Amino acid sequence: MKRLFSIIAMSALVVGLVSMSPMKYGVGDTVSLFTLKNVDGKMVSLADYKTCPVSKAYNTRIMDLSKKYGSKGFPLVAINANSPEESPGDSYEEMVSAAKRKKYDFPYLIDETQDVARSFGATNTPHVFVLKNQSGSFKVAYIGAIDNNSRDGSAADRKYVETAVDALLANQEIATTKTKAIGCGIKWKE
Amino acid sequence: MRLLVISVAIISFTPGFAQRAEIVKWKGLNNVIESKSGGITVVNFWATWCAPCVKELPLFEKLNAEGREGVSITLVSLDLDLDPNPEKVYKFVERKKLQSKILLLDEKDPNTWIDKVDPRWSGALPATLIINQKTGQRKFVEKELHEGELERLIAELQ
Numbered sequence: 001m002k003r004l005f006s007i008i009a010m011s012a013l014v015v016g017l018v019s020m021s022p023m024k025y026g027v028g029d030t031v032s033l034f035t036l037k038n039v040d041g042k043m044v045s046l047a048d049y050k051t052c053p054v055s056k057a058y059n060t061r062i063m064d065l066s067k068k069y070g071s072k073g074f075p076l077v078a079i080n081a082n083s084p085e086e087s088p089g090d091s092y093e094e095m096v097s098a099a100k101r102k103k104y105d106f107p108y109l110i111d112e113t114q115d116v117a118r119s120f121g122a123t124n125t126p127h128v129f130v131l132k133n134q135s136g137s138f139k140v141a142y143i144g145a146i147d148n149n150s151r152d153g154s155a156a157d158r159k160y161v162e163t164a165v166d167a168l169l170a171n172q173e174i175a176t177t178k179t180k181a182i183g184c185g186i187k188w189k190e
Numbered sequence: 191m192r193l194l195v196i197s198v199a200i201i202s203f204t205p206g207f208a209q210r211a212e213i214v215k216w217k218g219l220n221n222v223i224e225s226k227s228g229g230i231t232v233v234n235f236w237a238t239w240c241a242p243c244v245k246e247l248p249l250f251e252k253l254n255a256e257g258r259e260g261v262s263i264t265l266v267s268l269d270l271d272l273d274p275n276p277e278k279v280y281k282f283v284e285r286k287k288l289q290s291k292i293l294l295l296d297e298k299d300p301n302t303w304i305d306k307v308d309p310r311w312s313g314a315l316p317a318t319l320i321i322n323q324k325t326g327q328r329k330f331v332e333k334e335l336h337e338g339e340l341e342r343l344i345a346e347l348q
Binding site for chain 2: 050054123124148149150158183187
């Protein structure tokens, strides 16, 4: 959901490492994920800056859900449940920048203590909870995936969240209330 | 009424040639899970995009290199869930010179097979399933494993 804008200072050390590999990188090459020591003594890996590609793949679909159901009484709330210490790409600053860049029309909240994610039993991202407001108390109506095709939403033949919310809007029972999908495990604080 | 969305996100050089990852359907994966080997089956679910998965891969590689009798290791890549092109996985396996058996699962509709791997699995990566094929006892872990944990889990099943 976020991109990393980083300038990698090509210090002598980095140049030394690169020159050890058979080829030097050119524009368009995929770089190896290096790990180096930061000035605070901690190891920083380029891999830490990768955010969840499954969530990324669903980004547009999440925005579309907000557009489709926000006005129908089902506003969307996005929560970043990842610990920024474990996943720097999920820092508050990165969230602010992503929300601006993508023009999110919904709240995008940071679950700093991860208590909300824990109490919901969220395990992976993206993980959706559809809540039904019954005179002020919110009942869980659906837990799971957005649809059954992470790769391509237009190829999904089961749109779980839409079907669930449509059922609630029509005062009908939700046929499928729980689903699973391959996702990124939430990065919990150690 | 309200809708809520929770969203968000080592390199080991061993000599020799890398394994060639084999593309399989559910049946191919199930054959590994239900192998009647009588030994210990370790199945690790990973993807090249999953940083904690990539971090823990050397632990499985190390175990595989030890060649313990009766212990078989299979690394199941779920990259095809997001990207239909297996090339990225082939390159990754080559670059890391992975020696363990590698399967690339090519299945649609994860909701129909995740529970069949283990009902405790949410679908989050990384995940590891360890089965004692003699007793049918299982261990399932849905987190990144650290040094020594894999051996401990196997010992608990033996």
